[in-house]
Amino acid sequence: MIMIIISVMADKEAISKNFKKYLSSRGLRRTLQRDVIVREIIKSAKHLTADEIFERLRKKNPNIGYATVCRNLKLLYSAGIIDEIKIGNQKTRYELKSEDSHHDHLICVKCGKFIEVFSEKIEELQKEMARKERFIVLRHKLEIYGICKYCGEKGGERS
Amino acid sequence: MIMIIISVMADKEAISKNFKKYLSSRGLRRTLQRDVIVREIIKSAKHLTADEIFERLRKKNPNIGYATVCRNLKLLYSAGIIDEIKIGNQKTRYELKSEDSHHDHLICVKCGKFIEVFSEKIEELQKEMARKERFIVLRHKLEIYGICKYCGEKGGERS
DNA sequence: AACGCTAATGATAATCATTATCATTAAAAT
DNA sequence: ATTTTAATGATAATGATTATCATTAGCGTT
Ligand SMILES: [Mn+2]
Ligand SMILES: [Mn+2]
Ligand SMILES: [Zn+2]
Ligand SMILES: [Zn+2]
Numbered sequence: 244m245i246m247i248i249i250s251v252m253a254d255k256e257a258i259s260k261n262f263k264k265y266l267s268s269r270g271l272r273r274t275l276q277r278d279v280i281v282r283e284i285i286k287s288a289k290h291l292t293a294d295e296i297f298e299r300l301r302k303k304n305p306n307i308g309y310a311t312v313c314r315n316l317k318l319l320y321s322a323g324i325i326d327e328i329k330i331g332n333q334k335t336r337y338e339l340k341s342e343d344s345h346h347d348h349l350i351c352v353k354c355g356k357f358i359e360v361f362s363e364k365i366e367e368l369q370k371e372m373a374r375k376e377r378f379i380v381l382r383h384k385l386e387i388y389g390i391c392k393y394c395g396e397k398g399g400e401r402s
Numbered sequence: 403m404i405m406i407i408i409s410v411m412a413d414k415e416a417i418s419k420n421f422k423k424y425l426s427s428r429g430l431r432r433t434l435q436r437d438v439i440v441r442e443i444i445k446s447a448k449h450l451t452a453d454e455i456f457e458r459l460r461k462k463n464p465n466i467g468y469a470t471v472c473r474n475l476k477l478l479y480s481a482g483i484i485d486e487i488k489i490g491n492q493k494t495r496y497e498l499k500s501e502d503s504h505h506d507h508l509i510c511v512k513c514g515k516f517i518e519v520f521s522e523k524i525e526e527l528q529k530e531m532a533r534k535e536r537f538i539v540l541r542h543k544l545e546i547y548g549i550c551k552y553c554g555e556k557g558g559e560r561s
Numbered sequence: 562a563a564c565g566c567t568a569a570t571g572a573t574a575a576t577c578a579t580t581a582t583c584a585t586t587a588a589a590a591t
Numbered sequence: 592a593t594t595t596t597a598a599t600g601a602t603a604a605t606g607a608t609t610a611t612c613a614t615t616a617g618c619g620t621t
Pocket of ligand 4: 512552
């Protein structure tokens with residue numbers, strides 16, 4: 244129990260630390276806005292849009308600007324701290340990306356829910372496939388669209 | 403040789419035929435514009451944007467409208483005849499999708515080239531993963547981003 | 562602690578792919 | 592031929608994202 248809590252806390256602190264490192268290594272500045280944005284990302288639910296994050300931040304920081312949120316989400320993405328999820332023409336969503344947590348998504352076309360999945364074998368086969376083409380893999384995106392068990396069941400679509 | 407040509411021709415005719423079937427089954431009309439759009443899609447290079455297709459069509463059909471091209475690309479997608487490829491905020495690209503030709507893409511972040519790949523094993527593992535979640539798969543999208551062999555070689559990025 | 566440099570912010574405008582609107586045209590059924 | 596209405600083409604609207612720019616505030620130096 245305690246172990247879990249400690250490891251999560253350590254993880255979160257590691258994220259902030261990495262971000263600060265990233266900033267200073269590039270001559271970027273640490274700002275109040277950047278601090279509250281990472282903190283919100285860390286404690287928030289996953290798969291939020293820029294304006295969902297913006298609205299949450301507004302509650303405590305009424306003066307923060309939407310552009311600032313967007314800019315810094317991009318920055319966090321560049322820093323490898325968060326992932327961007329772009330589905331069709333929907334708003335971009337963001338989620339924290341801690342070292343060991345890569346995963347892909349099953350996306351329900353009825354209710355929009357994201358189910359996180361992972362297959363070491365698929366990851367391996369991707370690398371193998373790329374290797375055959377002498378292609379250097381930087382990242383990938385696997386999205387499986389369909390109907391989740393709740394929406395599939397009895398016509399209902401409540402999760 | 404001849405066999406190949408015949409099979410390709412048959413395939414192309416099958417596409418037009420399927421489209422006509424799709425139209426009539428839904429009470430939609432066959433139009434000159436729809437005809438030239440499918441024909442262009444069939445003979446064109448792959449991974450074209452709506453306005454690339456529009457420009458090509460304009461050469462022979464100076465009166466065709468951009469909205470008509472977009473609308474019918476969406477229609478062809480609904481009919482299962484073409485695939486949509488949406489990368490980040492780039493313009494949507496389209497490619498013909500014949501029965502047996504599903505594939506995924508390696509996408510070079512330097513030169514933008516698309517390399518088509520396919521792994522039966524990955525396809526199987528995806529289905530297996532979904533089955534575990536009692537998720538009904540409708541379609542999927544696997545994009546692997548990285549650096550192609552030409553761009554990786556000697557700093558060059560000519561294909 | 563004050564100064565200077567300039568990155569960062571916040572308000573707003575611009576961008577641009579896509580979608581909607583609507584008067585007109587033309588499939589296709591009668 | 593007439594009628595019905597889907598489809599078209601020109602254009603406007605939309606909306607997420609990005610750019611602009613005057614102002615603010617990190618942060619290293621003095
Ligand atoms: Mn996720
Ligand atoms: Mn392709
Ligand atoms: Zn669902
Ligand atoms: Zn390349």
